[in-house]
Amino acid sequence: MKVTICAVGRLRGGPERALIDEYCARFDRTGRQLGLGPVTVAEIEDKKGGGVAAEAALLDRVCPAGAIRLGLDERGRLMGSTDFASSLAGWRDSGRSDLAVLIGGADGLDPDLRARCDSLLSFGPMVWPHMLARVMITEQLYRAASILAGLPYHRA
Numbered sequence: 223m224k225v226t227i228c229a230v231g232r233l234r235g236g237p238e239r240a241l242i243d244e245y246c247a248r249f250d251r252t253g254r255q256l257g258l259g260p261v262t263v264a265e266i267e268d269k270k271g272g273g274v275a276a277e278a279a280l281l282d283r284v285c286p287a288g289a290i291r292l293g294l295d296e297r298g299r300l301m302g303s304t305d306f307a308s309s310l311a312g313w314r315d316s317g318r319s320d321l322a323v324l325i326g327g328a329d330g331l332d333p334d335l336r337a338r339c340d341s342l343l344s345f346g347p348m349v350w351p352h353m354l355a356r357v358m359i360t361e362q363l364y365r366a367a368s369i370l371a372g373l374p375y376h377r378a
């Protein structure tokens with residue numbers, strides 16, 4: 223199952239980019255044997271300033287057709303890493319070939335786009351910068367793959 227992180231905003235070089243690249247590479251290596259990966263990042267920018275509706279239209283365009291849509295949203299489900307790993311395995315085993323992780327802009331996901339997500343995930347009630355949300359989801363993807371592979375990275 224391929225994973226596409228569909229995100230509003232462009233990430234330039236820096237420590238966040240280095241962490242994202244590292245966790246994506248780890249996920250690709252670990253996930254390959256599990257039928258997971260590769261992970262890619264599709265970035266969009268609303269240059270016309272159309273707000274969350276315009277961002278949603280752009281996110282729709284980069285989301286692979288037929289993908290399971292996982293929206294990152296403060297109203298989403300709080301989930302432990304082992305539960306997230308189980309969800310990832312379940313989506314993979316359901317026969318769907320793509321997972322799209324949707325990360326909105328400063329105002330979050332458009333309500334209509336959020337309603338069309340198969341699942342919503344929250345990183346808690348705190349607000350996180352979008353670039354850190356990308357780091358956090360890539361780390362959790364790698365952690366989920368390591369849990370499914372029985373590797374010692376996750377010590378719970």
